[in-house]
Amino acid sequence: MPNRLEVTVLVENQPLGRGLLGEHGLAFHLRADGREVLFDTGQGLALAHNAEALGIDLAALGTVVLSHGHYDHAGGLPLVLARCGPADVYLHRAALAAKFNRDGKDIGAPAAALAALGAARVHEVAAPTEILPGLYASGPVPRRHAFEDTGGPFYRDPGKVEEDPVTDDQALYALLPEGVVVLLGCCHAGVVNTLDYIGELTGGQPVHAVIGGTHLLRAGEERLARTADLLARLDVRLLAPNHCTGLNAQCYLRRRFPDRYAEAPAGTRFVFGKAG
Template identity: 30%
Template sequence: MKISMLMENTTEIPGFLQEHGLSLYIETKGHHILFDTGQTEGFAKNARRMGIDLQQADIMILSHGHYDHSGGMMHFLKCNSDAPIYLRASALEPHFSPAGKEIGVNPAIGLCGRLHFIKDNFSFEDGMRLITLDEENGEDKISAYGFSALCGGKKVPDDFRHEQYLEIRENGKNILFSGCSHKGIWNIVHQLHPDVLIGGFHFKDLPLNTTGKRMLDAEAERLMKENTVYYTCHCTGLEQYRYLKAIMGDRLHYLSAGQTVEIG
C-alpha cells in the first residue's frame, strides 16, 4: 500500500504547497482512494507534482464535515468524473469553530449526485470498511473542544457524529485512517487496534505547560500499549508532535505535504 500526503499544514519539499488541511491519496491492491481534500485546490496541484492523476481515484472519502478537509471537494468533482463520495449525512450540516465561525462543508456539494451517506459501519469489498464509533464505548469522554453544530435551529456542542474512519486490511495488516480523531485518539486506537494509524491527533491547542506535558506523557504511555505504528500530521501540532516523538521514538512519525510512505 502506498500513501501520499497531498496536503498538510507543513512541507519539507521545495515547490510543494502547504495549508491548514489534510488530503491523502491511498493506493491499495484494488483501489485508488482520495481521503479528504484540504481546504483549497492546492491538494490537486501537489498531486500533479507527485505524478498522481486524480481521475484514477475510484473512491473519495470525507473524514468529517470541516472546511479544512472538504474545501477542495468542488475542485475534485472537476478533476474526477465518476468516483463515488462517502461521507456521513451530518457532515453537510452547519458546523462552527470555538470562535463561532462557520467551518462546514460547501452546501453545493450536496447537489453533486455522487454522495453515499454512511449511517453505520459500512463494508466495501477487499477488506475495507468505514467505521463510525458513534456509541461512546471508549475510555475517555468525548469533548466538543468548543466546536458546535446546528441542531433544530440551535447551536449545540458537537458530538462529531459527522466523523468516520477508514480501515483497510491488506497483506495481513490493519491500517486505519483518521482525519482529526475528534472522538479521542486513544478511544479510536483502543477500540480498533490498528497495526498502523495515519491521521491527526488533535493536540495542537494543548499548551506545553506542566499540565499539558503531563497529559501528553499519559497519552504517549497509553498509545504505546497498543502494537501500533503511528504516522501523524495536521491537527497534532508540530510542538506537540516533537514532545511525543521524544517519548515514543520510532513508534511515531510525521507526514507532511509531498511525502509518501509504503506499508507492505
C-alpha cells in the same frame, strides 16, 4: 485484504520540500491493488498543484471518503468531483450540517462542496462500512473515555448555543499483512476512543500504523500520557501524526516513540504490504 497499499499525504499544513504547497488541511491519496481512493480533500487550494507535482491523476479516482465536514477536509470536493466525475462519496450525514467554531465562525463544508455532491453517488456511513476489499470507514466512533474531547468547543449555530460533538468524525482503516493501518482525519472522537473501537471491529488485530490528524492541539499532560500509553500497549510500529496534532503533542510523541515516529507533511508516501 489488499496485497499492497500506498498512502500519499497529498495535502497537509507543511510541504515536504520545494515544488509542493502547504495549507491548513489534510488529504490522503490511497492506491490499493490498483484502485484509487481520496480520504479528505483539504481546503482545495493545494490539492491540484500537489497532485500534479506528485504524479497523481485526480481523474483516476473512483472513491472519496470524508472524515468529517469541516472546511479543511471537505473544501476540495468541487475540484475533485470536477476532475474525476460522479465518484462514490462516503460520509456521515452530519458532515453536511452547519458547523461553527468557538468564535462563531463558519467552519463547515463550503456551499460549493455541498452543491458538488449533487452529481456524486453519496453513501451515508452510519456504521462500519467496507469501501474496498479490506479497506473500511469506521463510521461514528463511540465516545467511551471521558478524558478525551473534540478539541473544540465546536457549535451547530453561530450563536454558540448548541454544542457540536462532531458525530460525523470517522477514521479509515485497512487490514494488511503487517496489521491494521489507521488513517485519521482530525480524530475529534479521540485517538483512544478511535483505536479502541477499531480494535473491537477487527477482533483485536495488531495495529501496525497510525497516520494523520489527532487533534491533540490543546491536550494536557494527562491526555497525552494516556494516549501514548495506549499506543505503547498496542505496540504501534509506525506513528505519523500531522495536521491538527499540534507541536507540543508532536514533540511529546516523538520523545515517547523515537524509533517509531515519522513526519508526515504533504508529499510523504508510505507503502504497506507486498512489493511490486
